[in-house]
Amino acid sequence: MVLCPVIGKLLHKRVVLASASPRRQEILSNAGLRFEVVPSKFKEKLDKASFATPYGYAMETAKQKALEVASRMHQKDLRTPDMVIGADTIVTVGGLILEKPVDKQDAYRMLSRLSGKEHSVFTGVAIVHCSSKDRQLHTRVSEFYEETTVKFSELSEELLWEYIHSGEPMDKAGGYGIQALGGMLVESVHGDFLNVVGFPLNHFCKQLVELYYPPRPEDLRQPVQHDSIPAVDTFEDLSDVDGGGSEPAQRETGSCDEKAEAGVAGQATAEAECHRTRATLPPFPTRLLELLDGFKLSKALLTACKLKVFDWLKDEAPQKAADIASKVDASACGMERLLDVCAAMGLLEKTEQGYSNTETANLYLASDSEYSLHGFMLQNNDIIWNLFTHLEFAIREGRNQHHRVLGKKVDDLFQDAYYRSPETQLRFMQAMHGVAKLTARQVATAFDLSRFSSACDVGGCTGALARELAREYPGLQVTVFDLPDVVELAVHFQPAGPQAAQIHFAAGDFFRDPLPSAELYVLCRILHDWSDDKVHKLLSKVAESCKPGAGLLLVETLLDEKKREAQGSLIQSLNMLVQTEGRERSRGEYQCLLELHGFHQVQVVHLEGVLDAMLATRVAP
Numbered sequence: 001m002v003l004c005p006v007i008g009k010l011l012h013k014r015v016v017l018a019s020a021s022p023r024r025q026e027i028l029s030n031a032g033l034r035f036e037v038v039p040s041k042f043k044e045k046l047d048k049a050s051f052a053t054p055y056g057y058a059m060e061t062a063k064q065k066a067l068e069v070a071s072r073m074h075q076k077d078l079r080t081p082d083m084v085i086g087a088d089t090i091v092t093v094g095g096l097i098l099e100k101p102v103d104k105q106d107a108y109r110m111l112s113r114l115s116g117k118e119h120s121v122f123t124g125v126a127i128v129h130c131s132s133k134d135r136q137l138h139t140r141v142s143e144f145y146e147e148t149t150v151k152f153s154e155l156s157e158e159l160l161w162e163y164i165h166s167g168e169p170m171d172k173a174g175g176y177g178i179q180a181l182g183g184m185l186v187e188s189v190h191g192d193f194l195n196v197v198g199f200p201l202n203h204f205c206k207q208l209v210e211l212y213y214p215p216r217p218e219d220l221r222q223p224v225q226h227d228s229i230p231a232v233d234t235f236e237d238l239s240d241v242d243g244g245g246s247e248p249a250q251r252e253t254g255s256c257d258e259k260a261e262a263g264v265a266g267q268a269t270a271e272a273e274c275h276r277t278r279a280t281l282p283p284f285p286t287r288l289l290e291l292l293d294g295f296k297l298s299k300a301l302l303t304a305c306k307l308k309v310f311d312w313l314k315d316e317a318p319q320k321a322a323d324i325a326s327k328v329d330a331s332a333c334g335m336e337r338l339l340d341v342c343a344a345m346g347l348l349e350k351t352e353q354g355y356s357n358t359e360t361a362n363l364y365l366a367s368d369s370e371y372s373l374h375g376f377m378l379q380n381n382d383i384i385w386n387l388f389t390h391l392e393f394a395i396r397e398g399r400n401q402h403h404r405v406l407g408k409k410v411d412d413l414f415q416d417a418y419y420r421s422p423e424t425q426l427r428f429m430q431a432m433h434g435v436a437k438l439t440a441r442q443v444a445t446a447f448d449l450s451r452f453s454s455a456c457d458v459g460g461c462t463g464a465l466a467r468e469l470a471r472e473y474p475g476l477q478v479t480v481f482d483l484p485d486v487v488e489l490a491v492h493f494q495p496a497g498p499q500a501a502q503i504h505f506a507a508g509d510f511f512r513d514p515l516p517s518a519e520l521y522v523l524c525r526i527l528h529d530w531s532d533d534k535v536h537k538l539l540s541k542v543a544e545s546c547k548p549g550a551g552l553l554l555v556e557t558l559l560d561e562k563k564r565e566a567q568g569s570l571i572q573s574l575n576m577l578v579q580t581e582g583r584e585r586s587r588g589e590y591q592c593l594l595e596l597h598g599f600h601q602v603q604v605v606h607l608e609g610v611l612d613a614m615l616a617t618r619v620a621p
């Protein structure tokens with residue numbers, strides 16, 4: 001149901017939200033708007049001093065975000081969007097503009113400024129109407145802002161730091177999220193709550209009404225009420241105002257109006273029919289079709305990685321599809337289509353000169369980049385993709401599908417499947433290494449671990465996390481404990497450097513062999529591979545190896561307790577079903593498991609991406 005009829009006006013339009021903010025996406029989709037999400041690449045670096053007001057700055061930033069997306073989509077897509085929405089939220093206090101904190105110290109500075117005081121939250125919104133004529137993009141921008149005042153309680157240092165360590169402030173204007181933990185800091189709010197969260201929905205709807213239902217000349221003679229959003233039962237009245245058009249501020253010239261021109265009697269019938277059609281037509285299922293296409297996009301990305309397209313284009317002048325095709329022994333026509341899709345996905349730039357890598361491709365998709373995910377892409381292409389083709393069986397049988405892919409029984413997940421040959425083992429390790437390198441720094445710095453002098457990374461694979469732990473804590477000795485075959489290959493992943501002396505590898509099976517002794521045990525993305533029985537077995541081994549006061553650092557992706565919201569974690573759990581013996585668990589489930597094995601004082605920090613880190617302390621049995 002669309003409560004605000006003006007939202008219904010957009011159902012058949014290609015509407016794009018130029019924002020990476022999950023809050024904005026949620027607010028607008030809850031309102032019944034159908035849209036695509038294309039995050040803006042506009043760098044929020046306008047000179048604040050050149051704006052007379054803070055909201056002027058927010059509106060201009062919002063406009064630039066939306067225009068960047070509009071012009072990028074116009075260049076890359078066959079279809080120009082009809083409308084692009086951009087938004088920018090800022091906090092102002094004592095004449096200062098606060099945006100998102102760059103690090104924890106910055107968050108601390110912001111929150112201590114807000115403590116005990118009233119501040120304003122401004123969200124600037126730009127609605128960019130786009131059209132294409134002679135291959136040129138034409139835009140019409142309408143913009144507005146909304147202000148809400150928020151008063152914070154006095155915040156103690158302890159509360160402040162606890163909040164900062166929760167990780168919540170980092171992607172939020174002013175360093176807090178009023179809709180979540182940050183709500184506890186707030187004493188009062190004056191104005192639109194959703195404006196603080198990132199999108200002033202009420203004002204947005206009013207703006208759309210102004211755009212789509214401009215007052216008739218006769219209305220202008222009377223006071224016009226634009227501060228109310230017409231409700232559902234006024235839909236027919238509204239349609240009368242503008243002929244039911246779906247273009248802002250102009251009459252529709254579509255087939256319905258043509259029918260209406262056939263005379264007065266004919267007009268009445270045609271209009272009635274036209275209204276009926278509009279009323280009964282269900283919303284166009286854009287999101288559904290995008291979901292459907294998701295697997296094709298993934299496969300295009302994986303295929304481009306497999307063919308090393310991003311390696312051929314790294315640091316090179318733009319190249320034509322035919323040149324790349326000849327290098328990888330592919331057809332020119334096939335390659336051109338693949339490269340066009342990669343460009344539409346934002347992985348390549350396409351110009352008259354040819355194709356070149358975007359920054360994303362250079363950073364993560366070229367195989368020799370420092371933070372390359374190329375190995376992870378190949379693992380997905382060669383192994384996980386095949387497992388997922390048997391998803392239906394996985395759901396019916398409630399177990400992984402290696403036996404189907406390999407055509408034989410798999411008793412030991414690692415020895416029989418992932419490490420069944422040196423080649424598959426190396427690919428698995430490369431995949432894990434890429435992912436671990438990206439996340440290791442965040443894991444190592446999630447908590448202050450300086451009280452520990454020794455750590456054991458159980459199932460630590462190539463030692464990528466061990467390296468970051470050693471870098472962060474120069475007094476820490478880290479043992480990476482993994483299967484003998486893994487330890488043998490791990491040396492190839494260890495770059496020389498000052499940390500090398502702090503890292504040692506020990507070979508063994510963590511279910512069968514004694515664990516190396518340590519003050520801190522680390523289980524990073526290990527428990528999610530295993531059934532509850534095996535998790536208990538491993539945790540009791542860790543607990544036995546710990547003295548009171550020892551720590552356990554657990555890193556997993558946490559499901560929300562009701563298993564409704566965390567889409568990234570939910571898909572990971574399905575992934576675990578298809579691939580492993582385990583599943584993802586919620587914070588409550590991990591807390592129970594930890595407490596059962598004598599680990600208490602559990603602290604949790606959400607990391608960027610889907611991972612969460614938990615630190616618990618072993619108490620005396």
Ligand SMILES: O=c1[nH]cc([C@@H]2O[C@H](COP(=O)(O)OP(=O)(O)OP(=O)(O)O)[C@@H](O)[C@H]2O)c(=O)[nH]1
Nearest residue numbers: 019020021023088089172173177178196197198
């Ligand atoms: O109480 C809350 N206050 C603010 C937020 C979120 O903060 C950010 C504001 O940042 P910005 O407007 O620059 O938007 P981005 O997240 O960078 O996304 P864009 O791609 O649109 O630039 C915004 O996400 C708010 O939702 C909050 O959650 N709670």
